[in-house]
Amino acid sequence: MFTDAHCHPFDLNRALNGAEEERRRLGIVCAASATDMEEFAYNEELARMAKAENAPPLLPCFAVHPQLPASRRGADTDRKAQDGLALLESLAREGRLAAVGETGFDLFNGTFRETEAIQDELFAAHLETALRHGLPLVLHVRKAMHKVFARARSLAKCKTVIFHSWPGTAGEGQALLRRGVNAFFSFGAAILLNHRETMRCCAVFSPSRILSETDAPYQPLRGRKYSSWEDLPRVLEAAAALRRNAGAAASSVEELETAVETNFRAAFGRLE
Numbered sequence: 001m002f003t004d005a006h007c008h009p010f011d012l013n014r015a016l017n018g019a020e021e022e023r024r025r026l027g028i029v030c031a032a033s034a035t036d037m038e039e040f041a042y043n044e045e046l047a048r049m050a051k052a053e054n055a056p057p058l059l060p061c062f063a064v065h066p067q068l069p070a071s072r073r074g075a076d077t078d079r080k081a082q083d084g085l086a087l088l089e090s091l092a093r094e095g096r097l098a099a100v101g102e103t104g105f106d107l108f109n110g111t112f113r114e115t116e117a118i119q120d121e122l123f124a125a126h127l128e129t130a131l132r133h134g135l136p137l138v139l140h141v142r143k144a145m146h147k148v149f150a151r152a153r154s155l156a157k158c159k160t161v162i163f164h165s166w167p168g169t170a171g172e173g174q175a176l177l178r179r180g181v182n183a184f185f186s187f188g189a190a191i192l193l194n195h196r197e198t199m200r201c202c203a204v205f206s207p208s209r210i211l212s213e214t215d216a217p218y219q220p221l222r223g224r225k226y227s228s229w230e231d232l233p234r235v236l237e238a239a240a241a242l243r244r245n246a247g248a249a250a251s252s253v254e255e256l257e258t259a260v261e262t263n264f265r266a267a268f269g270r271l272e
């Protein structure tokens, strides 16, 4: 069974009519990100229908996205962020969340860096909710691995930490595990787009730490306008080929698919 550790079904459905039918046809279990109530309600309804109709589960997640402060500045943004944090806490309390995320740090360019202090505050609140309710944490990190390491001790207290589109080096991944962070590293389009260090990580990491993702619709393969669930088999094939070349364990598509499914269950807990 293919598993997608990070995607945005609400946004994908705008790009691709019948996205949910595609997911069911391919038999993909996914962790679905949402950044506001409209998206969350949409995902929750898909999850409910999937369960009622015995289709592959969809796991609803929620967070205020770390890019929010930069994308819509001003008082309205502050209110949106505060409303989002209140919603996060109440969804967690009501047992409606599979994970807290995607949260994290985005210092990709000057615009994002200007909001670093607000991102710090948002992250602290998300971490607190994840710890209080024993929920997995899904991280979005761009040019900010130092901030992850600065919080390694707190992250080590989290049930699991899922790095969506793992942005670090092989050494950084291993260092996080050594520091006691129960980290899972998720790989998507980057390994098909010649990102050298990401490809190396995917080749050498322990098979018990690897996840697959689409980040649909946001990480398209070359020549495509958006990513979707049909990309997942290609991601798995590419990952298996990288591992074969490196002489690593779990280097056939079948072995890797099984390992990744086991990891998905370990990272997110029960699927119902």
Ligand SMILES: [Zn+2]
Pocket (backbone or CB within 6 Å): 006, 007, 008, 033, 102, 215, 218
């Ligand atoms: Zn995303």
